Every structure is written in C-alpha cells, then in structure tokens.
Amino acid sequence: MMKNDICNCGAIALDENSKLVIDRVAEVAGYLWQKNWAERNGGNISVNLYDNIFYFTGTGQRMRDVAKSPLDFGAIIKVCDDWTNFEYVSEKHIKPTSELPSHLAIHKCLRDRGMRNTVVVHTHPNELIAISHLEKFLDADVLTKTLWSMIPESRIIVPKGVGVVSYHVPGSLELATATIEQLATHDVILWEKHGVLAVGNDVVECFDAIDTLVKCTQIYLFAKMAGGEPQGLNDEQLEELAVKFNL
Template identity: 45%
Template sequence: MKSILDNRPALAAEINKVAEVAGYLWQKGWAERNGGNITVNITEHVDDDIRAMAPISEVKAIGTTLPHLKGCYFYCKGTNMRMRDLARWPMDNGSVIRILDDCASYVIIADKPVAPTSELPSHLSVHNYLIAKGSPYKASVHTHPIELVAITHTDKFLKKDVASRLLWSMIPETKAFCPRGLGIIPYKLPSSVELADATIKELEEYDVVMWEKHGVFAVDCDVMAAFDQIDVLNKSCLIYIAARNMGFEPDGMSDEQMDEMRVAFNLPK
C-alpha cells in the first residue's frame, strides 16, 4: 500500500522520530496499554500533492474553534492504540489530519482512517496557543513517568516550583536541559476542558507540566526534544528516590552552585 511517507524523506524522518520515542516510552514503562499521546505539527513538510489529497474520513468536529490552525496538518497517535505498536507501525497506529478552513473540524488524509486520540482537542488547543505566540515548538507529548507521577501523591511537591527546585538540584544536567522546570497542575479530570485550559496557562511559564496523579505534558521543537526534557526530569526524580531509599535526604546542589550553572550555560533564572 502506498504511504504518504513514500519519497518524502523529511516527513518520514519526523514520523520515524515519533515511532522511536513511542518505543522509548513503552520500554520505560511510561505507556501502559494505550496510555499517552503524541501530536506533531507537520505542516512545514506538506507539499502540493499532499494538499490535494482527498480525505479518507468524514468531516469530524474538533469541539472548539482554533483560528491559528487553519490549513495545518498534524500526525496524531490513534485513539486506543498502543505506543509499543506505534513504535513498529506508526502509520497503522496513527494518522495524518488536515484542519479545515472553519478551524473547527478536520479530516483524516493518510494513511488509514485511524481515529486520532480522544485528547485531540486538548493537544490541538496547545498547538493553537504555540502558533499564536510565535513559538517554534511543533511537538506535544503526554506520558506517565512512574517516578514523577509518584511524587505528586504528596502535597510536599505540589507547591509552585518546589519540585523544579528539587529536581534541578539532583544533577547539573537537569537545569541545563530543562531550564524552565516543571509546572504543576492540581488534579483535574483527564481529557477535560479544564485540564486543557490549565495546561495552556502553565505552558506560559514551563515547557513540561505535571498533571497531579496522572502524567506529564511536554512541548518542544520536535518529539525527541520533548521526550528528552521528560527523561531528564525523571532521571533527577530517580536520583532523589534512590537517595531516600538509601536512608537519607539528599543535600542537592546549593543555590550558589545552581546559579553558577545558570551563568555558565546562559540559562534563564
């Protein structure tokens, strides 16, 4: 069967990155069953032939109007699809969608009529926000990192920037590679409008936000960079938990040491 990826190396490379990240999420135990979602804005890789493709689905309502997405194209993980399967067969477990001119509906154009994630309105709302603010970010990743989710089961880490400060202090690379830290969103119903709105608000300050007792949502220039930020934060969390399991509260880097890092790497305060 002919694929939209055939003879389009740049587009294929982006989708292959999604497949690679999906494999990592499964291997780490962060994507149980059909858990997690990935959505990537692929508009820059769309040519005239793709724009001329007939839809392979009926018109589907997004559920909200997103004016900055007019004419955009996205690769989306399919609803009820498993990350471990997407890693092997990305175009059987996800699809390419076109946002229609009304900015409130979409059609699937390739490769198969795989219905996108049920959280599509939330993901697209984030992408609408990113385009509106002129962000270069194209990818959004939602997953369930075990240790990061675990620390949200106590109020200690739910106060603003407490978790960020702790995680930055565990290993220098965390401040360097996730300089904006970790935003915290109190528990809200998964897939709800309230959760989507809260996520967009937190993304004004953070690139990675933590949904209490649920998972993380990260944005970045591509799917690999978004994964890297989650991976770095969870490594710091693992270091903290390892120290606690050895029977002590880790000292962490001092404020002076982290400020030295900030200056050396030209990082934001």
Template identity: 30%
Template sequence: MDIKAAKFMEGFIRLTADAFKKGWHERNGGNLTYRVPASEVESVKDSLHEVKEWLPIGNTVPGLAGEYFLVTGSGKYMRNVELAPEENVALIKIDEKGENYGIVWGLVKGGRPTSELPTHLANHELKKKLTDGKNRIIYHAHPTNLIALTFVLPLNDKEFTRELWEMATEDPVIFPEGLGVVPWMVPGGKAIADASTKLMEKYRVVVWAHHGLFVCGDDFDEAFGLMDTVEKAAEICVKVRSMGGKKQTITKENFLDLAKEFNIDLNTDLLD
C-alpha cells in the same frame, strides 16, 4: 513518497518505540502529536485521501486553521505504532475555522485521534505563537517515578521544580524555566486543556498530578529529552528519599553560579 517512508514518520515511530521501552506507556497510555510542515505534507500527498468526515475538536483553535498533525489514536498502544503505523496513527487536517478535524491518512481499521486532542491542539496553538512556529511536538506520557512523586511532593511549581533541579547538576540547564503542576483533573476535557495551556505560557514541562507528564519541543529529540530528563530526576529523588533523604544538596548560590557559567536564563523566582 509513501508516508511511511517519510523522515517525520521515522522520527515519530522512533519516539513511540523508545518511550515504550522506557516503560512510560502501559497498555494504551500516553499520546503524541506532531504539527507537520506544509513541505512535508506536500512530499507525501500521494498517500493522502480527502477528508471524508469533519468531526469537532472539542475546543476552537483558529491559530491552527489548515494545519496538519500526525497523531496517535485513541485506545491505541504505543508498542504497536512501530509495527503498524497505518492502524495506530492518523494524519489529520484542521478546518478553516479551527473547530473540526478530518482524517486524511491512517487509522485504517477505525478509531479516532487521541482523546487528549483538545489539550494537545490548544497547546500547539499557544506554542506556535510563542515560538514563531518552531515548536512542533506535544507529548504526554506516564513515567513511573514522576507519578510517584506527585503523591509526596507539594503540588506547586516552586517546590516541585526545586526538588527536581537539586537531583542532578544539569537538570536546571535542561529546563531552566522550571515546570508547572496541574492538580488532579479528569483527562481529555477542556478544564485540563485550559489549565495546561495557562502553565505552558511560561513552561515547557507540565506535571499532571497522579497521572503523568506533558511536554513540548521543537523536534522529537527535544520533546523526548525533556521527558527523559525529568523522569530521571524523579527517579533519583525517589531513591534519595528511600535512603533516608538528603544530607547535602545543591544550594541557591550553586544554582546561580551554574546559571552564570552556562549562560542560562534560570527562573530565580523558583529559588527563593
């Protein structure tokens, strides 16, 4: 089948379109990658071409050798993915050593995959291992309220998580492990990739201070849902603070009751 008619392309486009409408992707902000199963690559093989040039990833990911990824392009606008995916998205293949990538479809008017590719692939490699291959999405966006909170909340996992958990009863059900916080770093380099990967060993959501949010998921709905849930919690937090701050809140005992009732593995280390 034509790759543009594939179910995975439909899911990829839907996420980018919905996220742009949310206001998370000004100009060329944000990026999305999907690790494509071999069966899905096979189903669109007639749309693909041979790798014309192998280019360095920027780090080494041997655990992803031979894998294919659908990725947004560097400098491309999320709002244009739906209109012309072949111009704004690429399907890439990782070489047998996990050191280089090659384009096999897309970016027909030129360009390269997202500048955050080293960070995405490092985290894909980690999550592939930790989830026995179930995790397939890495997603980065610039949600407004979340970024605003990085200027006023302490930049540590415990206090940031606790503040957002308190904003809505179901938040700790959606991300019971909490979230990690990376201090400001230059985007796209090995340093932020390493810092994010370290936190992704225990979280599915990582805050990039004064920059945005970085999440993973088994599928498009899970990744989008995580981003949406955290940003809504941040929006509530911004509104509460603008109204003079909390007068009452969800207590530690309330969280423990919630965890028991919903049978969730709540990270209680973040409650004390």
C-alpha cells in the same frame, strides 16, 4: 469532542521531512513503552508536521504498536481553519487520540506564541506520578528546584522547569486550559496523579526532557531510600549553571 470529523480541506501528499519526523515519533513511542511509561494505551503524541498538517497517535492505540508502525496506529490529518474539524491525509483513517481537542488547543496556543512545528508528548512516568501524590511537590517552585538540584544537566536540559497542574478529568477542557497557562512559563507540565506533558519542536527532545526529569526523581527517591533528605545542589551552584549556560 468534534462536532464534525470531516471538512473539505483537500488531501495533501507528505514530504520527505514529514516522513522522517514520523519515524522519530515511532522511535519515541518505542522509548515510552520500554521505559514502562505507556501501559496499555497510556499517553499520546501529536506533531505539527507543517502548515495545518498534523500526525496524531490513534485513540485507544498502544505506544508499542505505534513504535512498530506509526501510520497503522496513528493518523495524518489536515486541521481546518476553525482548529476543530479535520480531514484525513493518511491512507488509513485511524481515529486520533481522544485528547485531540486539548492537543490542538495547545498547538494553537504555541503557534500564537510564535512557535512552529510544535510537538506535544503526554506519557505516564511512574516516578513523577508517584511524587505528584506528595503535597509538597504540587508547588511548581519546590518541585523544579528539587529536581534541578539532583544533577546539573537538568538545569540545562529543562531550563524553564516543571509546571504543575492539579487533578482534572483526563481529556477535559479544564485540564487543557490549566496546562496552556503553565506552558507559558515551563517546559514540562506534571499532571497531579496522572502523568506529564512536554512540548517543543522535536519529539526526541521532548522525550529527553521527560527522561532527564525522571532520572532526577529517581535520584531523589534513591537518596531518600538510602536514609535521608538529599542535599541537592545549592542555590549558588544552580545560579552558576544559569550564568555559565546563559539560561
């Protein structure tokens, strides 16, 4: 947790683009609630608007409220050079998500890897959490190949596949560290018995990646309910997609 919540960075006014980005956060927060992935205050979103200016959903705040009014249930902050302390830029001082330290660690790591305007979305999709209770899907290769093989688009929309992080206490440093490690080689991370985390440059695209993976999981489960193990696209068909779409 923060040693100090406030530093002397100085306040900054928001530009038009940042306002549009925050509108998109509200749009996605609404989707998370409508999809039944955001019970009570489940999940959180953070966006690096520019430089060291971030939007964070608030701790204990509900996605359905963020959807209606993102600046009443989230905060814009300027993170100091130590990537630990911050000051409020938004008028309201809504305390950021308790996941702030882990989100910042992820944003910093992505920036170190050359990404800008990064987004982190964490949510609780039922179907993906359900299969994280099955041991065979805690293997990232098995999970990725199973989901990719359900519909061809998933190979294209989630090109690096799904990483898996074994269970750790929510908000812990262990969870953040393991997630950062997996993000080097995957687009979306499944947290065992907890939820998923997606990163990218656009909050809607992060949602789309999770949504596509949930659809793949649903198809897998529907096929199982229909009486057997789904065939899935074969290796040749998956490779054909990789070549055609230069993945």
